[in-house]
Amino acid sequence: MESFRTIIKGWLGKVLLVLFLTPLALVGIEGYFGSHNKADVAKSVNGQDIPKKDVENLTKTYKDQYLSMAHGDETILNQPFIQQTALDTLIARTVLLQQAEKLGISLSDGQIEKMLAQQPSFQENGKFSQTLYENYLRSVGMTSQALITSLRQDHALKMLTSSINGTALVSKADINQIATLQTEQRTLHLASIKLDDYKKEITVTNQEIADYYNKHQNSFKQVASVDVDYVVLSPVQVVTNAPVTDAELQQAYKAFVEKQQKDAKRDIKHILITTDARSDADAQKLANDVYAKISAGTLSFADAAKQYSDDTSSKNEGGLLAAYQAGVFSSEFDQAINSLANGQISKPVKTQYGYHIIEVSTVAATVPSFESEKARLTAEVQKSKAANAYSDAVNSLNEMVVSSDDLTAITQEVKSTHLESVKGVTLATGHPVLSDPNVKTRIFNDDVKNGDRNASSNIQLANGDTVWVKVRNYHAAGIKPLAQATADVKAKLIEDKAYQAAKAKIAQSLDAFKTQPAAQVVASSGIKFEDAGTFTRSQGLKREIERAAFSVTTPKDGFWSVTTAKLPDELVVVGVSNVNSTTANALTPEQLTELSKLYQQFRGQQELDDYTQYLKSKAKIK
Template sequence: MESFRKVIKGWLGKILLVLFLTPLALVGIEGYFSSGQSKDAVKSVNGQDITQKELDSLTDTFKKQYLSYVNGDETLLNQNFIKNKAMDTLIARTLLLQQAEKLGISLSDTQIEQMIAQQPSFQANGKFSEQLYSNYLQSVGMTSPALIANLRQDHALKMLTATFTDYTLVSQLDIRQIAALQAEQRTLHLASIQLDEYKPAVKVSAKEIADYYAKHKNSFKQAESVDVDYVELTPANIAPASTQVTDAELQQAYAQFVETQKKEAKVSVKHILITADTRSDAEAKKLAADVSAKIKAGLSFAQAAAQYSDDPASKNAGGQVAAYDKGVFGDSFDQAVSALKVGETSAPVKTQYGYHLIQAESAQLKLPSFETEKPRLMAELQKSKTANAFSDAVNSLNELVVGSDDLSVITQEVKGVQVQSVKGLTLSAQHPVLSDPAVKVKLFNEDVKSGDRNASGNIQLTNGNVVWVKVRNHVSAGVQTLAAATPAVKAKLIDQKAYEAAKAKIQTTLNEFKVQPASSVVAKNKIAFVDAGVFTRSEGRLKREIERAAFSLNTPKAGMWSVTTAALPGEMVVVAVSAVDKSAVDAIPAEQLQELTKLYQQLRGQQELDDYTQYLKAHAKLK
């Protein structure tokens, strides 16, 4: 623990540190990285600002989560919804933090230090490792004071929200009732009556159509759509004049390969760090100069690092920086590394961490011979020639398309391709070419909405092919007009009236099931029931309409059936329940009941937390 305190309170506390503890569900991890001190406030919560940086950061986090659900297609995201969700989350987090502070919910510095020191990723042989910790620090994170403050906030939130989510009281009677509903088994009998024989007699008036449309307008919403022509071009459609590779081209490619390898070779860097954490800046500067003089006088760099360096990660490794990357220590450090000759030690270099003495040398580079690389270079050059030929052809065709505003010019120039058309394409439609995000950006934009019907320029697809598109017609999102909705309304009303007619025809039989034994009703009527079997709720074997009807019926008396009907497209299904077995709840294992209790408790706890947050919001000053 003492070694950890030295690390976190010393120079390492000034290096950026990523917050590795599990973040609270109320906020994405990016929420911890904004200082909250910027002037770009977008919302004030009881006088505490939420900044644009915080909102953008959390919005981006949510966007990445949603993108994983739509296979990375950003055109399918509702950007306003995501931004509003991020704002609501930040408001809720701010309110809960303010309430936690009022209630005095907090951890001490010592508790937080213990928590970090006990992280397995920072331990070696069961003990906190300064080297593992500092290696992790050098490329990511936040300052030590910010880390302490945010960990304190994080756990204050967790402790406050846990009072709702972890300690919600639930009734065992409620749990048993829920379990009984889920485990309940119903024996079903089904009969199908086709509606086609009733439809010819059905008449639907224009007034009925208009009245239904007026009452159910929201049922006739239409997504934005386009009618579009397109031409797709593949590299296979374009044959390059020649893919022959000369020896001179191979030699040039090998030379470029060697040059690239040299540029990308990692530099091996050693440093000795003298900080001002326990001394003044002048004292640190003087000590760095003294150490530099001792190295010039013969003291080895490794000995000097072990004796004087304040970097615990490298001092016992000859000063070796484990993974040097530009930017870790700042521009002045990087400039010194670039200027050093092999084996040369720099004069003291000042950075935000203190004063550095630096040694640098290029890593040993082993290059494969020309003959070894020749097959790979040959393949790459041939691929490049093919790609260049394709690119040249695309550029040439693009000029023709844009100049003529006509996709058919491509079919005249390239054999094997043709103009294809799609009607009613929506953003969510799955199409092998037009669903590419780069294409949808061209099909669904403000210019198209405003009437642009020009042929597009070439669009690069993710599979390497190229496509040109031309929108013929655009339909805005909204509610269909009565004229457009009339066919669907008419079909709906015909189905509905046919269903009512079919039900009226068997209503007497349905009534008989209420007062007579099922066997006698079935025997004297022509409704052909099929024994469907035994079902429980939500098992997925029944259509939703049938399941909803079956589990809405009362438990029948012995020898009787509870009966109702369900409407399906073109069909009426008579649904009968002959038996309800509720004893299955007694066979549910204790561990399943325990899991159900836990799930129900979590749902109730989340509801109560949401209610509490809404209460705080209702009494907050939001600007």
Template sequence: MESFRKVIKGWLGKVLLVLFLTPLALVGIEGYFSSGNKDTAKTVNGTDISKKELESLTKTFKQQYLAYANGDETLLNQTFIEQKALDTLVARTLLLQQAEKLGISLSDQQIEQMIAQQPSFQENGQFSNALYENYLKSVGMNSRQLIASLRNDHALKMLSSTFMDYPLVSKLDIEQIANLQTEQRHVHIASVNLDNYKKNVKVSDAEVAAYYEKHKTVFKQPTSVDVDYVVLSPANIQTETAAATEAELQEAYKKFVDSQKSAVKPDVKHILITADSRSEAEAQKLAADVAAKIKAGTSFAQAAAQYSEDPESKAKGGAIAVYETGVFGDAFDKAVASLKPGVVSAPVKTDYGYHIIAVETPNVDVPSFESQKARLTEEVLAAKKANAFSDTVNGLNDMVVSADSLDVVAQEVKGIQVKSAKGVTLATRDPLLSDANVKVKLFNDDVKNGDRNVSSSIQLANGDVAWVKVRNYYAVGEQPFAVAKPRVKAKLIEEKALAAAKAQIQKTLEEFKTKPAASVAKGNLSFEDAGIYTRAEGLLKRDVQRAAFSLKAPKAGFWSVTTASLPNELVVVAVSEVKKNPITVLSEEQRQELMKLYSQLRGQQEFDDYTRYLKAHAKIK
């Protein structure tokens, strides 16, 4: 523990970034550490939420949603994502304010102990400076920010756990849920096809127009376009490619060698002098003295062992295990980039103190030219073909854009045709039209505002190139009557046919209320025994299941009956028996799982209600 205290109070404490407590869903980690731009996005009870915080969390949410959208940014609702991020930050701010009022907080000593006890920083049961330092170098943050973030995270966790871990759940609640989930219903189904009824349905234009006016909001359309397009593939271009020359191969080999050498990271050594136990001036002077000793003949390793305050590297001649740019800051990186092998830098100041730096370039075993010649030949020829295709595309692009016509491509390249598609939306699944780069050209502000010019060439993911021209743009909203009319008419016919079918079987449905099922004159209804179901199984179609489990339990010998509507079908749903099962039909493990799931649901509901309460009583500007 004492070794940890020394570390956290020294230079390592300035680069901590660890959130060991489980983060809340509403806590965006980037939001903890905003600095610099203080432009306010929102003020919550006098506490500012900066635009940088909002941008950072919005970016985080966007990346999460992109994973669900397979990287297709055009499918994202940017406004929704930003609003979600803002709501999350407002809720987090309110909860932190409430935690402060309630006195929920960790002391510095508790935070130090919590970090020191993390298994990832333990070696042989003891806190390891080396493990700790390696992690800290990879993330870079100071102790003030770490302690603030851990304190905030702990406060949020404690406040949320009050609701999430201790929801008000009674034994009766669980029994009622178990009864609902295990209840068994014997279901019988009869199907009435609507085709014959539709033959006799007449719908006038006046009825269609009246229905449309009354239900306009039902007939909506997504943003869509009518588009012409043309696609050009490298296979469409017949070009003679010259053989790879010796000069081209040598140039390719030189680039290969350079890439091999640049991929090797330099071996970086440093000696760190901090101002943790001395003044800034004293640290600067000591660093200059150490640099002078090295220049006078003291080896770098000796100086590191004697003076460096980097506990991980001092015993290794000052060698940094794996050098990564950004760990020590720009000044350090610039020194590394400018130093020649064997040269030792003057003291370089960073946020951590003064560094004396030395750089060595490891030897690189580069394969010979002869061993790479076959591969390089293929690469050179492939590059020539790609360049020829690119030159063709550039030439065609100039002509297409100048003429504002896709026909140019069809005229210049044999076998190419201009194609058309109507009603293309962001959700359209098509090898070309669902390409993210194409959708950006089809659905942008310029097109929305009336631009109907041919696009410039679009590089597709498979290596092909396309051009598109939007003919018509249909904004999201209510469908015009002319467009919606077929749907309205079909809807009216469906409703009238459904009403006619219900009317024909209504007498039978009424009989079920007063007579045992065996004595009901079922007419043309042919019931099938669908089987016994529980709510949890979900084996019935949703509307049928909803109807079956909405019915009252019937008396012995009777059926409870209702109807459900499916496309072109009226389904008569009957329940002949409802069997209530005791909670004991569930195993102890199942009961515990049910208790856990319900507790989580209730806890989340109560926590959400509490957050909404705080928001309703807050001053948010």
């Protein structure tokens, strides 16, 4: 269920949600489901191919989402899982689309065109704008028919999934039971019995350790880990501020001026001659004729644009592209722009949209004076000189470390640095230095796995410091050997025996709670209870105590329902003196309605998942 739930909540769900609300969010849909060669097929579903490119694109989408949650740390991502999730998503999408087609769930071209015409993003002054629509198609690199096909497929998915999600049956009894479980209040009394005294009397034999280990080997799985030495170097340890000379400032100002001039705003204008209503040869001839007239001076660029350009959004603006972005038209278009000098006009450039005549005009930049920039440039030059000095120091130390394969070369050269050692570092270890993605890439690479124990070259940390690392031991993922697991097994057995011994000691008192009033048992048992208060589920209790407290039956008046919970080094006696199940009645009709909606959504997702799994079981997937 989780995989398909990811589809609904993730990329596909977002597409369905914004399908007829924000057309601009459809960017990239066609990229997922484009053309391909048979050799590039990832899977075939009932004879319909899923291209590898589609899997790669969706994998990248999922990966980017996970990276944002992982703060960019790629080392903790399970790449094979993400790729398999993407493939499963596309297989599920395919079988659902095929089923929608069998059921005749579809919109006609006319219906979709009408929906598009009603979208605010494609309207100008309350009416559909062909220009806005065409600009959108150009921006996403799609034809109108390709967009309509994608919309038809996504709308078919929306209608099919909604018909399942929205029709899940939820009874009033179900909702009442859920409300009762979530709002039920229990009054708790807790007693803590420490296990340390019991542990002193317990012994564990080697045979018991071996027997437990052999029976519970899966409990001793370990992820890959390393034992690491490292040395960190900060800029402040080796760099002092150097004075800035007038010559350096003048050179910095000169570079600043050149950059300002280079980055000056450029107006891009074009005249587009399309092949929509003419042949390619006719379009090329017309473009050459227009170019010749502009070059001869018999026609201005603006007049030529107004008279000949097929780009309705720019022809009346002298051909000006108000929001040009690289990649919108083609690489040929961008190359032509980059090759043109200020005021120069290109010969006709062919793209998928037709032939373009392009003019580039650079707006003169206003450059601040030297005096106004002096303070900022001084700080930048100082920063640059410090960075260079630090880089020189790092390079020098790096040569020492690599040549000697010894991290102490750094500590001997820079007395304020220290050699640090950490054992059992994993990919998930939170450490101020070793959890840096660049460091983890170095200490868990294939060379280390294959036996490389050499000191690393310098590694740049995110905060600007530099670290050198040396892996001393690499522990492969798998089942921990008995020799390594012995201490853990012994501690586990002693803990279990101590718990059982403590529980046996109070067993008679626990039984007494079943037949005697609680006050009488508490007085005679010697168990010291504390009134913990009244709780509902998920209200901050430790999981073990919560499970115990909400697992016992409702007690009679004056009696307690009692059980135990096991915590590290502690046995907790949990007594329940009162259960209030009427709190569900305090829920407002609005809260019950919201609970019903949530439960119906959950049931709907379950049924949709079951339906998808059924379709997949019947499909020929290879």
